[in-house]
Amino acid sequence: MISRDDVLTAGTRIARHVRRTPLLQADGLWFKCEFLQRTGVFKARGAFNRQLAARERGELDAGAGVVTASGGNAGLAHAHAASVLGVRATVFVPQTAPAVKVARLRAYGAEVVQVGSEYAEAYAAAIEHVADTGALFCHAYDQPEIAAGAGTVAEEILDDAEVDTLVVAVGGGGLFAGIAASAQGRARVVAVEPENCPTLRSALDHGGPADISVSGVAADSLGARRIGDIGWDLARRTEPTSVLVTDEAIVEARTKLWADYRIPAEHGAAAAYAALTSGAYVPAEGERVAVIICGANTDASTLG
Template identity: 60%
Template sequence: MTVTRDDIQLAARRIAGRVRRTPVLRVSPTLTFKLELLQHVGSFKPRGAFNRLLAAKEQGTLTGQGIVTASGGNAGLAGAYAARELGVPARIFVPVNAPAAKVARLRTLDADVVQVGNEYAEAYEAAAAEAAESGALLLHAYDQPEVLAGQGTIGLELLEDLEFDKALVAVGGGGLIGGIATALGDRARVVGIEPELAPTLARALDAGEPVDVQVGGLAADSLGARRLGALAFSAVEANGVSSVLVSEESIVAARNELWREFQLAVEHGAAVTYAALRSGVYQPAPDERVVAVICGANTDLSTIS
């Protein structure tokens, strides 16, 4: 199964009024930030969550059993928020090492939080088993057509708001980059930016298919999927997406600079796009117009300097 631009346009109509149209920040004549960290609950994830839940509601499969999802944090926050807005319960499975700030925030959204396993894959197995047993709707963090289509609405907004040549997009499981790449098509190129310690896209491109990788490092709470999603892989292959890896040190430095220079408090996973530019591992061509998607704000502010 693949996701098309028509699916993304349908998603945009479906979630209109449920999510924020996030602003852009012109940093220089050739660099713009897309401030998706200003989305509801501090990340881009509500776009896909609302699209999945509203599509299920249209089909009659969103019932009083509500939803079940697994997440290192942001997808759980999005699922809990969308479920609360639509008046259904949410049970969120998170790894035991999920950031305390994200777990606490989940509980403020009336979610039932279950901590299990040490990484996303283990939490997902528990969530899938719970959904099968209870009849609740399973919301995948990234590898469902409605989820990827919802994230792709960011690409539609970019095309309406800017003229640009490249979009730099963080990669974990791939819902964000798959959606944006599909939305942009041949109108602009997309480069995936991922931590050296969580190279799901790079390894998938090398292998010609999604493969399991070891994940770790500072950004693993938001970019900690063990493998790229199948839908995302189809999208990046079809749209010529490449991968650039950034070091832990460059992520920390970029995150601190985003705060000092732009007053943007971001999580480590959201700093990777700026890290690629700041460190020089991605060097724009002369006069190349670049958009860096800044995708999440759920972080411990005491760790920013």
């Protein structure tokens, strides 16, 4: 559904609107500091790619604007992109979305509608809104332009350093899909999921996407009920290494990122690092590993 060519096109399109985030070398690893991205999360890349591409095609109406459903981060990215491009943004989030993310959504000028307790309920409400208003629907992860934009993270990593392996957290699979499309034939991809939100592992076990129940400390950002079609397509094409981590490992990794490096990762972003700190993924001798720290939209008072 997407290829590296789509990722390269996205990189050209969004270059003026996103940050090229630093790659930090520390203690034998590379950290891709995507938590320093605009809006504090990698999703700004896909949001700008989706909205700019739609504007190029004449599909983006400033009055109807854009609509998305989100646990918080995709909403932040699309609200920011919409504000830059001068269009209206409506964001549907679960009632359980962190207050810090809801406040930031409103600060970007988005209309925030809180519905239900899970992403799936916010998604259903967003689809109804699209039907009623004609707004441009921007999926949180399962659209080609969203995934291709996310893949520009891998392009930057592989431009900046000689890396064998990219370690990435998986929720709905948009970031994973973009990373896998960019890295195919160039680097291994380790796909890390919380044990309580195993969308990719469930698909691998069942031979295709399947609905799961979601819970746990990272559910606000990795709590999709099923892997997206694009993520599944890339998983079949590239055969990533699938790794599961516990909530306890995620909390410990998040604490370690702050204590050792002063990286303010949210739980979903710490999941990738947890694969290494917990031993769920053990690199080979001499393996050059980059960990994508993909977001920092968290309550700073909980960092310790």
